[in-house]
Amino acid sequence: MLMRGLPKPETLQAAFENHLQRFFAQHQASFRYGEMLEPIFYDLCEFVGRKGKRIRPLLFLLTHRALGGEKPENDEGLLDCAVALELLHSFILIHDDVIDRSETRRGLPTFHKLAERRLSVLSAAERTGRNVAIVVGDMVFALAVKTLHEADVEPVVRNEMVSQFLAYAADTGGGEIFDVLMGVRDITRVSAEDVAKMYYLKTTRYTFEAPCVMGAMLAGVGKAQVEALRRVTEPLGLAFQIDNDLQEFARFVSGDLSSSADLLEGKKTFLMLEAYEHLDEVDRTFLQMCLSAPTRTESTILKIQGLVRKADAVSRLRNRSLELFSKAESAVADEAWTEAQQLGLAEVFRAVRSRFTALSTRAV
Amino acid sequence: MLMRGLPKPETLQAAFENHLQRFFAQHQASFRYGEMLEPIFYDLCEFVGRKGKRIRPLLFLLTHRALGGEKPENDEGLLDCAVALELLHSFILIHDDVIDRSETRRGLPTFHKLAERRLSVLSAAERTGRNVAIVVGDMVFALAVKTLHEADVEPVVRNEMVSQFLAYAADTGGGEIFDVLMGVRDITRVSAEDVAKMYYLKTTRYTFEAPCVMGAMLAGVGKAQVEALRRVTEPLGLAFQIDNDLQEFARFVSGDLSSSADLLEGKKTFLMLEAYEHLDEVDRTFLQMCLSAPTRTESTILKIQGLVRKADAVSRLRNRSLELFSKAESAVADEAWTEAQQLGLAEVFRAVRSRFTALSTRAV
Numbered sequence: 001m002l003m004r005g006l007p008k009p010e011t012l013q014a015a016f017e018n019h020l021q022r023f024f025a026q027h028q029a030s031f032r033y034g035e036m037l038e039p040i041f042y043d044l045c046e047f048v049g050r051k052g053k054r055i056r057p058l059l060f061l062l063t064h065r066a067l068g069g070e071k072p073e074n075d076e077g078l079l080d081c082a083v084a085l086e087l088l089h090s091f092i093l094i095h096d097d098v099i100d101r102s103e104t105r106r107g108l109p110t111f112h113k114l115a116e117r118r119l120s121v122l123s124a125a126e127r128t129g130r131n132v133a134i135v136v137g138d139m140v141f142a143l144a145v146k147t148l149h150e151a152d153v154e155p156v157v158r159n160e161m162v163s164q165f166l167a168y169a170a171d172t173g174g175g176e177i178f179d180v181l182m183g184v185r186d187i188t189r190v191s192a193e194d195v196a197k198m199y200y201l202k203t204t205r206y207t208f209e210a211p212c213v214m215g216a217m218l219a220g221v222g223k224a225q226v227e228a229l230r231r232v233t234e235p236l237g238l239a240f241q242i243d244n245d246l247q248e249f250a251r252f253v254s255g256d257l258s259s260s261a262d263l264l265e266g267k268k269t270f271l272m273l274e275a276y277e278h279l280d281e282v283d284r285t286f287l288q289m290c291l292s293a294p295t296r297t298e299s300t301i302l303k304i305q306g307l308v309r310k311a312d313a314v315s316r317l318r319n320r321s322l323e324l325f326s327k328a329e330s331a332v333a334d335e336a337w338t339e340a341q342q343l344g345l346a347e348v349f350r351a352v353r354s355r356f357t358a359l360s361t362r363a364v
Numbered sequence: 365m366l367m368r369g370l371p372k373p374e375t376l377q378a379a380f381e382n383h384l385q386r387f388f389a390q391h392q393a394s395f396r397y398g399e400m401l402e403p404i405f406y407d408l409c410e411f412v413g414r415k416g417k418r419i420r421p422l423l424f425l426l427t428h429r430a431l432g433g434e435k436p437e438n439d440e441g442l443l444d445c446a447v448a449l450e451l452l453h454s455f456i457l458i459h460d461d462v463i464d465r466s467e468t469r470r471g472l473p474t475f476h477k478l479a480e481r482r483l484s485v486l487s488a489a490e491r492t493g494r495n496v497a498i499v500v501g502d503m504v505f506a507l508a509v510k511t512l513h514e515a516d517v518e519p520v521v522r523n524e525m526v527s528q529f530l531a532y533a534a535d536t537g538g539g540e541i542f543d544v545l546m547g548v549r550d551i552t553r554v555s556a557e558d559v560a561k562m563y564y565l566k567t568t569r570y571t572f573e574a575p576c577v578m579g580a581m582l583a584g585v586g587k588a589q590v591e592a593l594r595r596v597t598e599p600l601g602l603a604f605q606i607d608n609d610l611q612e613f614a615r616f617v618s619g620d621l622s623s624s625a626d627l628l629e630g631k632k633t634f635l636m637l638e639a640y641e642h643l644d645e646v647d648r649t650f651l652q653m654c655l656s657a658p659t660r661t662e663s664t665i666l667k668i669q670g671l672v673r674k675a676d677a678v679s680r681l682r683n684r685s686l687e688l689f690s691k692a693e694s695a696v697a698d699e700a701w702t703e704a705q706q707l708g709l710a711e712v713f714r715a716v717r718s719r720f721t722a723l724s725t726r727a728v
Contacts, residue, residue: 030531033538033565034558036545095502099495122548124658131463131544134498138459138505139537145509146530149523159513162526166510167394173503174397180495181400184486194398201397294488 006065006344007073009058009351015072016057019079020049020086027143043114044136048090050106056089056211057082059352063215066344067225067337077152078218084151084165085211087144092172092206094137098130099180100265111136141169153218161214168210175202182268187276187288190268196238199270204237228336232328236349239324240356242317245269249314253305263301266291271313272304278311325353370429370708371437373422373715379436380421383443384413384450391507407478408500412454414470420453420575421446423716428579430708431589431701441516442582448515448529449575451508456536456570458501462494463544464629475500505533517582525578532574539566546632551640551652554632560602563634568601592700596692600713603688604720606681609633613678617669627665630655634684635677636668642675689717 024045031041060082061072072078096102097110104110109117115136116129149162178198182190212229245262249271252263262269268291276287287307290300308314332345388409395405424446425436436442460466461474468474473481479500480493513526542562546554576593609626613635616627626633632655640651651671654664672678696709 030534031538033535033542034561037538037541040541091502095498099498119545119548124548128544128548132541134459134463135537135540135544138455138502139534141502141505142530142534142537146527146534149513149526149530162513163510166506166513170394170503170506170510171397173499173506174395174401176499177401177404177496178397180492180499181483184483184488184492197398 006062006347007071009062009355012058012061012073013054015074016054016061016079016082016086017049017051019076020083023080023083023147024049039118040115040132040136043111043118044140047094047105047111047114048086048140050108052106053355054086055352055356056085056207058355059208059348060085060211060215062348062351063212063229063345064219065215066348067216067219067221067341069215069219080147080151081153081161081214081218084144084148085206085214087140087147088165088169088206088210091137091140091144092176094133094140096176098133098137099176157217157220161217164213164217165210168206171201171205172203175199175205178202179267183265185268187268187272187291190273192270192273192277195268195270195273199238199241200234203241204234208233208237208240225336225341228331228334231334232331232345232349235324235331236328239321239328242270242321242324243356245271246314246317246321249308252301263304264296266293266296270317271308274313274317275308275311278313278316279307283307283310370426370711371435373426373719376422376425376437377418379438380418380425380443380446380450381413381415383440384447387444387447387511388413403482404479404496404500407475407482408504411458411469411475411478412450412504414472416470417719418450419716419720420449420571422719423572423712424449424575424579426579426712426715427576427593427709428583430712431580431583431585431705433579433583444511444515445517445525445578445582448508448512449570449578451504451511452529452533452570452574455501455504455508456540458497458504460540462497462501463540509533521581521584525581528577528581529574532570535565535569536567539563539569542566543631547629549632551632551636551655554637556634556637556641559632559634559637563602563605564598567605568598572597572601572604589700592695592698595698596695596709596713599688599695600692603685603692606634606685606688607720609635610678610681610685613672616665627668628660630657630660634681635672638677638681639672639675642677642680643671647671647674 028041031037031044061078064070064078065072070078072082093105094111097105098112102110103113110133112129112133114129115132116125119125119128119132122128145162145165148158148165151158153161175198178194179202182194182198209230212233213226216226216229248262248269272287272291276284279287287304290296290304290307293300296304328349329346332342332349334342337345392405395401395408425442428434428442429436434442436446457469458475461469462476466474467477474497476493476497478493479496480489483489483492483496486492509526509529512522512529515522517525539562542558543566546558546562573594576597577590580590580593612626612633636651636655640648643651651668654660654668657664660668692713693710696706696713698706701709
């Protein structure tokens with residue numbers, strides 16, 4: 001049960017999806033670069049329109065409301081800010097998928113794979129598909145910033161929001177490079193702190209902090225309250241990321257290889273670090289070799305699974321995730337907020353968490 | 365001789381280069397993502413700091429002054445806007461070079477090649493270098509928008525400038541996709557109009573129109589005057605692009621293969637279109653085959669050169685470029701501007717043109 005005044009996430013998501021469809025209908029004209037580019041625009045609408053968890057728009061709209069902001073369902077300005085956050089996410093996914101050469105996203109082809117299909121008659125379709133996706137990602141980023149910059153909300157706050165939004169985007173890039181560089185680094189030279197810092201920059205900042213901080217700013221709260229929010233979103237983001245690692249691993253164990261890009265790429269996830277830390281010397285060396293090989297075969301992956309089990313890494317991390325959720329929960333009880341605000345925020349994070357858990361096996 | 369009050373391009377460029385160095389020194393802290401990323405920041409400073417023609421910053425600062433704006437040399441706000449334009453250009457170059465897999469830029473390694481060198485011990489250095497460059501490009505774009513958004517200039521105009529800047533960036537993306545798609549299309553299905561439209565979107569908009577329009581907006585001119593500017597920059601941009609094609613071809617004929625990415629990639633440049641249009645059926649078929657092959661060998665390239673000569677495409681295009689420069693010159697004599705403004709603008713475009721011609725064999 002949500003507290004009185006806080007809209008149900010389902011109602012809010014429906015309003016958001018409607019607004020997103022209207023947004024694309026309005027922006028079709030600005031993508032009129034001739035018939036060659038039309039199919040690419042339709043692919044983009046389909047890609048962004050895929051039903052994901054919409055964590056960022058919902059977190060933004062709910063936090064804004066919980067801290068005393070206006071009813072969000074029919075507010076065009078607020079919904080545009082929410083669209084900007086979702087477009088930022090889409091841009092990041094499009095480039096991320098090119099970088100990782102992932103083939104599926106939310107159970108359907110990644111954007112560069114969609115572009116590749118459009119070009120399937122060509123010999124260079126694969127590379128051309130990735131090239132188109134790099135540029136479409138850039139355009140979506142430009143559109144995200146433009147949407148926020150022109151949103152019909154209080155101009156002084158909006159100005160500050162645009163600055164923050166761009167700083168979040170840059171940090172996400174910093175985290176992404178971190179991820180790429182750690183991916184090619186030997187596991188013996190990567191620490192759990194490195195991984196935590198990488199995820200903080202790459203995911204937590206734009207997924208949890210940006211929506212909450214922007215929602216709070218528009219609700220008119222002060223600096224101390226914004227700072228207090230960051231003390232909630234940092235453990236929350238880390239907890240979600242660990243959950244994400246665990247869910248990916250569970251899907252993988254159940255036989256769904258397509259959603260296991262991280263494992264296939266040999267990424268240094270929390271799970272790998274946790275396993276590595278709790279194995280003996282022989283097993284460590286083996287894990288190290290598996291991860292540093294240029295590609296991983298099915299039997300290598302099965303061996304990695306075995307080592308993860310042997311180190312009891314899953315239950316260790318599950319406990320760590322629960323601890324972090326508790327830490328976030330305690331941080332909500334901060335005197336920077338009124339009691340009503342604390343109740344509202346606790347409600348928001350519970351709603352987002354249950355949503356994440358319920359949908360996470362379908363979409364990431 | 366420049367008219368009184370209009371600073372010399374050399375003086376202005378010196379002020380710009382100084383400001384750019386200070387800018388990077390100030391922004392070093394915001395790139396502090398740990399020791400792993402430090403070398404990448406230094407590579408970025410070197411890349412952006414390379415002495416190019418700086419057409420965009422100079423065009424912005426000179427147009428602003430010619431239309432009655434303040435002296436630009438010591439104005440931090442104006443210089444920040446100029447930096448934003450140069451960063452937009454750097455971002456576009458970084459992604460463009462990844463897409464074309466170019467190896468040199470301004471006589472030095474492209475950004476992804478710099479990143480690749482940093483990673484040279486790795487087996488996947490080449491791909492990882494490109495991945496790093498994709499993300500660094502994204503971060504530079506974010507930094508460009510942020511710099512403009514936070515520049516100390518008149519806030520109402522700045523707001524409108526940010527919207528325009530983002531629209532220009534999106535159009536550049538549209539032109540880039542156009543370019544990618546035309547690159548893999550058969551020359552029989554590409555028209556000179558397509559190529560002109562592609563260059564207008566991909567280059568003219570952000571290289572000529574954006575700096576001039578933004579300079580004019582800050583100088584406080586009205587809508588009609590901004591519209592009149594666009595009638596100058598459109599033929600000017602096309603003329604520069606044709607010159608660029610011709611210069612690349614000349615460098616290539618003189619034996620400098622490294623600066624001929626377009627030819628090596630089989631791009632549909634004005635030169636190729638012009639040659640194709642003026643050849644007989646047999647030669648056309650041959651040119652078509654040369655361009656559509658997955659890669660071009662030295663002997664293919666020599667054959668293409670021969671066909672370009674046979675069609676007399678170089679002198680035809682040189683005439684076309686001169687016509688377009690004249691068209692731009694006539695468009696300056698527009699009653700939307702005062703006589704002093706007309707004289708100033710004519711001076712600006714002459715200065716940029718001579719600068720372009722003088723430096724063009726060194727850097728693009």
